[in-house]
Amino acid sequence: MRPLIPDYLADVLSSCAEDDSGALATYIPELARADPNRFGVALSTVDGAVYCTGDSDTEFTIQSISKPFVYALALQDRGFDAVLDKIDVEPSGDPYNELSLEGSTGRPLNPMINAGALATHALIEPDGDVQARVERIVSGLSAFAGRELTIDEAAFESEVGTAYRNRALANMLRSYDNLVFEPLDVVRGYTRQCSVLVTTRDLAVMAATLANGGVSPVTGEHVISPRIVRQVLSVMTTCGMYDSAGDWLSTVGIPAKSGVSGGILGVLPGQSGLATFSPRLDGHGNSVRGVRAFERFSDQMGLHLMEVAPPARGVIRAEREVRMADGGLADVFSLQGAIRFAGAERVVRTLAEDTHLAPHVVFDVTYVFSVNRVAGAMLREVAQRIIADGHIVTIVDPEEILSITPDGGPLRLTRTVTEALGNKV
The missing domain is CATH 3.30.750.24 (STAS domain)
Structure with missing residues (x-):
């Protein structure tokens, strides 16, 4: 019998590939050179079956999809109190790079916007240098993906050279003592974090690790605890899709995170991890085709978070x-x-x-x-x-x-x- 799931994923990819609206992230030179027609879809179950179609093995930089996973590593390494003392968990309703902090404390509103991601990055290996933090993050992301990941040095150089807004955010955080390191060092480290290379297949496995309570479905490694998974998925649900998070939650209803290189990752707790990759973005910075694919998944497969049969x-x-x-x-x-x-x-x-x-x-x-x-x-x-x-x-x-x-x-x-x-x- 022919496998059912790959055929379904191929059908979703084919129907959504007709949409060529949106635009590349031209403010990052390396991303502006991406092939806009690339499109990959992948699904990983919690017991390790991985289904892929399209450009699912094409590498691209992880960008903001790294945020929930590094947040998980910070919670694991530093504990909940230390992390929440520096970063809140409230939806911002703002674009991902908004220059905004909590008025009374100077905390970023959540770890999914850039201000929060910079503060989260700085919590990793607090006694180490930039290289130690980056090594810990790459190692952690690799554990989620079930294979050794690397950094795209060309993408890093391209992005760090134009990271003026992130430098401003880091300086704001430093002025409130939310950073104890030199702001530029944090920006460079965070940019290297965003320059880690992944595939759509990798993202599906990373999502499935969260869906599996923090245990990699590929290696069996206990990467993080179930309590941390609960925290990360909660923040992804309310903040993962930036200023379109409310619309995403009501129409798609899947805890998710997007990145400006064109990836979207979604987590079905206890079931599976989903991922898409297509570089053309909408006005919120989310992949146009990826959003359409997730809308189909939610509607056709009954994956909306609120659509639950009485058990x-x-x-x-x-x-x-x-x-x-x-x-x-x-x-x-x-x-x-x-x-x-x-x-x-x-x-x-x-x-x-x-x-x-x-x-x-x-x-x-x-x-x-x-x-x-x-x-x-x-x-x-x-x-x-x-x-x-x-x-x-x-x-x-x-x-x-x-x-x-x-x-x-x-x-x-x-x-x-x-x-x-x-x-x-």
Whole structure:
């Protein structure tokens, strides 16, 4: 059978390639020389399958798409308090290079605009020099991409020579003591950060690393923690597309980040990473074709953040009463999927409404692949309450996903339902 996803991506690329509106980023000489007809699309799943079409292996500079990933590295290296002390997380509603800071503190409004990105860059390797910061950033970006990335020196020289506005931003930050380094050094380091070469395929894998809770789907490396992923995706959702963030959120509804070289990266938490590359930009600095492609993805694939099917009803895979090996009766509740608060509440409510539970209650979580903190606490508590009512509870948990320790008495742990019903514990 022919693969389905590549054909779909090729169809999206073909239909969006007809739009030749927009213009190259001519204020950066190297970007002004880009081929305007380049167009690549890629999708990476959280288990490592990568689908590409078009110019998906063509290299281009990462530019502002580096911002959320360097923000993640700063949070990891310095901690939340240190980073939030220097950079806020409020949407600015301004273009990416606006000369604006928070009036009372001098903090940039968020890390996705250039002022915030400069402040974020300066938080990396605070005791090191420009080279140490750049090396840490390139290493971190490479971990997200699952391969070693390099810097385009020609693009760096082209961009740093015309970075007058970023120099002004850095000087403003220094005047508020938000930078402790020489402003020009920070601008040079940040420009090198923006000059890292990536492909559309790389961006899809980087997005999938965020979608996978900070674990690279390619290498299996734990690049950042889930808590940092949550913070980064939250800021991307409200600030990642600059002064078109509100329109993007309402029409596309995918946490995303764009760059002036023509890339757009989107993250579907728990599902996949998406990326496009096409150099012609609209008035907001976003790729025209990329925006159109993401609009199609959102509409046709049902990927809008707010378009979520209720998960709770599907958590209980089966309920049945069975005869155990010793002749006693057991109620077996087989659970499945990803269980969060709503799913755990469904389980708790089902048990509360069952006034005739058998003496032995079995919870089979073999087909559960994730349980978040609150859901795990709820399921453990309901097990204890069933025991308090005089029942024996057995958890069938081969992957130890619930982190329950058996007590040798009314709380038991097995690896299969057969063991549970045979009373072999």
